[in-house]
Amino acid sequence: MKYTTEKESNYTNLEHMSVHELLVNINKEDQSVALAVQKSILQIEALTTVIVDRMKKGGRLFYIGAGTSGRLGILDASECPPTFGVPHDWVIGLIAGGDTAIRKAVEFAEDDTEQGWKDLSEYSINEKDVLVGIAASGTTPYVIGALKAANEAGLATGCIVCNVGSPVASEANYAVEVVVGPEFVTGSTRMKAGTAQKMVLNMITTATMIQLGRVKGNKMVDMQLSNNKLVARGVRMIVEETGATEHLAAELLEKYGSVRAAIAHYNN
Incomplete structure (x- = not known):
């Protein structure tokens, strides 16, 4: 065949x-x-x-x-x-x-x-x-x-x-x-x-x-923040999801270590 x-x-x-x-x-x-x-x-x-x-x-x-x-x-x-x-x-x-x-x-x-x-x-x-x-x-x-x-x-x-x-x-x-x-x-x-x-x-x-719940909306909220480009993307996602300022979003991301956690803490 x-x-x-x-x-x-x-x-x-x-x-x-x-x-x-x-x-x-x-x-x-x-x-x-x-x-x-x-x-x-x-x-x-x-x-x-x-x-x-x-x-x-x-x-x-x-x-x-x-x-x-x-x-x-x-x-x-x-x-x-x-x-x-x-x-x-x-x-x-x-x-x-x-x-x-x-x-x-x-x-x-x-x-x-x-x-x-x-x-x-x-x-x-x-x-x-x-x-x-x-x-x-x-x-x-x-x-x-x-x-x-x-x-x-x-x-x-x-x-x-x-x-x-x-x-x-x-x-x-x-x-x-x-x-x-x-x-x-x-x-x-x-x-x-x-x-x-x-x-x-x-x-x-x-x-x-x-x-399995690893995406929120259309965003990779659980992605690894392994370089500056991805950190910047994470900040943008937090701003888009919460309306927070870019400065606050960056602080939240640094503090909580993930986009998902940063968004959750802002909303609480």
Whole structure:
């Protein structure tokens, strides 16, 4: 079976295109990604609903993948603590080959069907948690093995793939299949498939954190104040929410250490 992620590009003789032609055509292909994601909204909703339910009960969200897919999971997981002020162990991303593979490909790491569950076991993963496998092709052995073991252990399982009817999707309780079609460079799933995965991951964690009460109105009131830009943003949020002067807002933020706490103390 030849999956769409491996089909020939709609373009040929790429090396004869000008820089302008290359950029225009890549952008043309990218415009189809959001529409592909839109078609999978109900699948994304089903997976996100389960994640919210499990996390409200103390469960965690795990992402697992190889290559670009694994890196995207780690990226999304790493952005949750600074954005939403949650502990680092609420959302965890794992990649085939370990941390080395984040920057440099580890040969054949994705072909091990047992290593995924071994990696997850280091986190005492259990039936309260949710495991989401990320694999553009939907054929990655590392991910398939992890999902299969997770199902046997009673976890809720999901996946984000870019083909229909893949082995990864068949192992997931809640499969998200975003079919973006052939890549501009044949088989280069870091492109449209990667963009689709990034979009879905953002949707899942953002919706989940909002449901968990980590956003007020439309603001990141629990964000970490880790640099001057974010402190300034925090001050603006307090001013907008309370009507306090900028000077008072800055004092409240410094005193209470978070936007949420500063707003609460002002309103009291």
